[in-house]
Amino acid sequence: MLEGDLVELVPLTPDHLPDLRRIRRTPEVLARWGEPEDDGNDDDVTCFTILLDGAVRGMVQYGEEDDPGYRHASIDIYVDPDVHGRGVGRDAVRTLARHLVDDRGHHRLVIDPAADNAAAIRCYAAVGFRPVGVMRQYERDNDGNGWHDGLLMDLLATELR
Template sequence: MPTAPLLVEAFSETHIPEMLDWFSTLEALVQWGGPGLSFPLEAAQIQAMLAGTKAVAPERSMFAGLVDGKLAGHAQVALDWPNGVGRLSRVAINPQMRGRGLAAPFLREVTKRFFTNPAFARLELNVYTFNEAAIRTYRSLGFREEGVRRSSAKVGDVRWDTAIYGLLRNEWN
């Protein structure tokens, strides 16, 4: 369990420098952010994501989990307004804080905040099938596996499968 209270707030520019060293390999970066990012992660890539939070109907929400004022977690929700669907993505716990039980409470709060908006009926996510710790966390929050996209990502010479999980508003406790 966390030793200090976990606070969740909107991710901002001030959090970016703390995150830049979280992904020490291309594989770690792709696991977090998908194959569209370039390694190493640079502030400009996160700033571009953050720009998507600024519109009246933003394309995404970004969250920061803080413990003792230090960035402990990051998550995003891409917002599909016409269909009332959010896609939880780019979830990471600070490598220096892993193993402290932060992921579930952080994502529970992100999910709670997402479902406070009545425009959204579904929250979904993609997770690489080898990421067993993340899958356990998502299942503990009520997400259900809905399928697997086999060989959906190529990282170097290796292909990864992606599992699709979903959670409906009426399933959220």
């Protein structure tokens, strides 16, 4: 378990899946993440359930590049719209970033929101992530009919707020 100022990050378990699927199907999260396809058992990422006052409020995950010449970690997150604007996402990202820097030894982290996701970009910037560049037509639209740009942001360990 990782403790933040507001949230606890606990390893995702099957008991969390009904709440996480409900959150994934809210219009706000569905628009960014699409229909839930799996149960968080991807070997390439480590998933944590975001708990706020003991209730499931989202999911945050990380992946690691372990090649010594390119070592870094990436973060993805979604948060229940019922708690948007309360600092839950910011605290979850900061808590996971601290774990990745302090416990996992990463010197650099990346995150890649859709370029038009202003709320997510503000959240990540508050933690210390900086825009690096726009990745054109980076991600398929959820309807499968087009592509949209992503914003690559990174954070060096010394910049973590």
